[in-house]
Amino acid sequence: MFPVPVILAQGPAFDTGIASLVLTAGLVVKSVLVLLLLFSVVSWAIIFYKLWVYRKAK
Numbered sequence: 001m002f003p004v005p006v007i008l009a010q011g012p013a014f015d016t017g018i019a020s021l022v023l024t025a026g027l028v029v030k031s032v033l034v035l036l037l038l039f040s041v042v043s044w045a046i047i048f049y050k051l052w053v054y055r056k057a058k
Helices: 018-023 027-057
Strands: none
Touching (some): 018 027
């Protein structure tokens, strides 16, 4: 019997990490992510401000 070479089919290696996806994203995607991050920070600031005011009122 003759040895048969086995060739494994390999597709292109894609890095699907979050940092890689953000770095390779387009301008619109990056803009939306920055906007979402900004709104998130503002929302948390409002939450902590309201907690501070509520505790101060007690």
